[in-house]
Amino acid sequence: MGQRLQVVWFKRDLRLTDHAALRAAVGHGPTVGLVVYEPRLWSLPDASGRHAAFYADALADLLKDAQAHGLPMLVVQGEMLEVLQRLLAVSGEGCDLHSHEETGNWASFERDKAVSRWCREHGVSWFELPQNNVVRRLKDRDQWARHWDERMTQSILPTPADAIRAKPLSKRLAQGIEQQFPNGLFDQTKLEPLLVPWLEKAATDDCPGRQVAGRAQAQERLRSFLDGRGLRYRGHMSSPGTSETSCSRLSADLAWGVLSIREVVQAVWAARARWQSELMTPGLPHPDAKAMLMSLKSFESRLHWRCHFIQKLESEPQMQFRCLHPATRGLRNEGELTDVESQRLQAWMEGRTGYAFVDACMRYLQHNGWINFRMRAMLISFASQHLWLHWRKTGEHLARLYTDYEPGIHWPQIQMQSGTTGINTIRIYNPVKQALDQDPTGVFVARWAPEYSELMGQPPAPVVDHLEAAKSARDRLWALRKDGQAKDQARHIFEKHGSRNPHREGRPKTRKTAKAENTQTDLFDLQG
Ligand SMILES: Cc1cc2nc3c(=O)[nH]c(=O)nc-3n(C[C@H](O)[C@H](O)[C@H](O)COP(=O)(O)OP(=O)(O)OC[C@H]3O[C@@H](n4cnc5c(N)ncnc54)[C@H](O)[C@@H]3O)c2cc1C
Structure with missing residues (x-):
């Protein structure tokens, strides 16, 4: 392939080891790694400073590692199509693009479609390779588990150091890149300046307990x-x-x-x-x-x-903003918030709902950028069920707070805990019982929401009566079961998205087992 430039676009894959796209690129020809700070994506409501801070740490590490292995790295700020246009101008013989198959938020999905179109129009081949067990254009879930064994047993790819060194960038290509992107190529003296866009975004957030990346x-x-x-x-x-x-x-x-x-x-x-x-x-x-x-x-x-x-x-990128089960659309207010809803949302986001354990968890999450699964489920369940808020804004708030924001886990989990998938058991967590179960000595609440346990403390009044609110949510969700079409729709959703593991989604529950687990039966009584 001569001097055709190979570009490895690093996205959510900040490493050199077990990196199939890098391995493929260096096999084709002289390669440059590309990392782009895309202002449009980083300004969306699900992006946050703690994501940028973690990314900056990990990127700094990646750049040093790449340098040690002789891989030139280009770090730029700009929208992807414009960056590609400039890269294409560098190489007279054109270029190829390599990346992992990203399952990101809606905006990244749209961006990728635009990149794909642009590549076709400009004679650039874009090779996307999987980095997990997610299968593109999957028809149904029947054979899904088989892919897991196939992919997970493959050997881990070592950093292709020899192949990188065997095909270095020519002087002409390196100069061309420098001309198009002055100071964009990494060397040790440029680390700080190259990280600036991420560091500026990071400065907009305060997360003292965040994990350090590397x-x-x-x-x-x-x-x-x-x-x-x-x-x-x-x-x-x-x-x-x-x-x-x-x-x-x-x-x-x-x-x-x-x-x-x-x-x-x-x-x-x-x-x-x-x-x-x-x-x-x-x-x-x-x-x-x-x-x-x-x-x-x-x-x-x-x-x-x-x-x-x-x-x-x-399989369904619209899950970021549309309820999966049609019968649950319009259940909660999707338009402009009423005054009461705004007050509830604000109280929940600030950790002053009047429920000690909910508030302690929210403040802990704000401080640390992480909280465990059960507490994530309780926080969104409280917002969606007790406060009866639509999950979109609350989901965005949590996305910003999680350093580990992974759209593909986040939005399906948010919908599952909000009862809008139609194929998952609905859990309405009782915030008082959760406190007794998970913080029996009260030490967690005392640390994160001390006003509830201090003698002279003045905790906020509860925003809702949690028992009444839970009953009201349960009644509204159960009312959907009268809709005859809903079961058929749930079956269709199960075909597309449901786990084939009989112990997970679609497991028929009797009322007795549901009660024992403190849950409701599947919304539409799916017998999958
Ligand atoms: C509303 C809600 C939103 C969530 N959003 C995210 C998110 O944006 N990013 C994210 O990584 N996880 C998310 N989770 C799943 C889970 O809470 C976290 O993965 C877990 O708490 C991370 O901590 P850990 O790495 O110590 O987990 P461990 O218990 O040590 O699990 C190991 C790994 O398994 C995966 N995992 C664990 N639990 C789940 C689960 N229930 N579903 C899918 N994968 C799982 C994660 O990759 C995790 O790192 C969410 C859960 C809920 C209820």
Whole structure:
């Protein structure tokens, strides 16, 4: 392919190892890595300073790693089509674009369609390769699990250092890039200036407890979890006090691609073999081996869920703004908020709903950029069910607060907890019971919402009566069941999005099991 320039567009894949697009590019010819700060995307309501701060950390690490391996990196600010136009002008023989298959928010989906059109019109080949178990143009879920085994068992791709060095950029190409993008090519002296757009965005947010990003930090989080930190994973994962250290805390590393999911899955398999042999040690089995094996099983199933959820948004990108089940559209106010709704939204966002545990969780999340699964579910359930707010604005607020914002997990989870998918069990979390279950000593509330436990404290009055509000939400959701068409629609949704694991979505529940689990039966009583 001569001097045709190969461009690796780094998006949510900030690493050099197990990077299929990089591997493919360097096999074709002289390669440059490209990272673009796209102002339009970073100004959307689901983007935040903590995302940018994490990205900047990870990018700094990536740039140094790339330099050590001889890979030139171009870091620019601009909209993607304009950047591509300028890149094309650099190489007389044209260029090819390589990236991972991104399942991002709606704007990135639209951007990718525009890039695809532009590439076709300008004779640029765009090679997109999967980096997880999400399948493009998937017809239905029947064979989905098979792809997991195929993809996760493939060998981890080492950084292609030799191939990079074998085909360096020619002087002419390097000069052309410098001319088009003055000071855009990375060298050690330019690190700070290149990170400026992300750092400026980061300065708009305050998240003192945010995780630090970087390949070494991510690997250490993984190692420590598998070597023993995950011992009480299952028992500790739902309490905000204990989950901080007992959960893996790998979500942001995975969301921004500092680690590939295959790296994590294969590390779990290796750890499982180690703990298995500890268990088998004749006469002296390791005392933690059994519990660790249980933790690893549970953890691995969550890695499956990760792709299972992202697949939903991949197959239906409108899930970011439209209720999945048609019968649930218009259930909550999708237009301009009334005064009462605005006040409720504000109280919820600021952590002053009058419910100590809800408020403590919101403030903890604001401070740390992370909270565990159960508390995420409770926060959105409280907003959608008790406060009866449409999930769009509340979902955007949470997206901004999560450093690990992953649109493909986030929006399907937001809809699931809001009862708008039609195929998931509806849970309405009782905020008082959750406090008793997950913070029995009150130490978490005392730390994050002290006005509720201090003798002289003046907590805000409850914004709603939670029992009445929950009943009202339940009645409204159950009323939908009278709609005859709704079950057919739910079946159709299940065909497209439902897990084929009988223990997950679509599992028919009797009223008895639902009651025992403190849940309702599936909204439309799906017998999938
Ligand atoms: C309303 C709501 C929004 C959410 N938004 C996000 C999001 O934007 N980004 C995100 O990464 N997770 C999201 N989750 C899922 C989950 O809460 C987080 O992945 C988890 O808390 C991250 O902490 P961890 O890495 O220590 O998880 P661990 O328990 O150690 O799990 C390991 C990994 O498995 C995956 N995972 C775990 N739980 C789930 C789940 N329920 N669904 C899908 N994947 C899962 C994540 O990649 C996680 O890093 C959301 C959950 C809810 C209820």
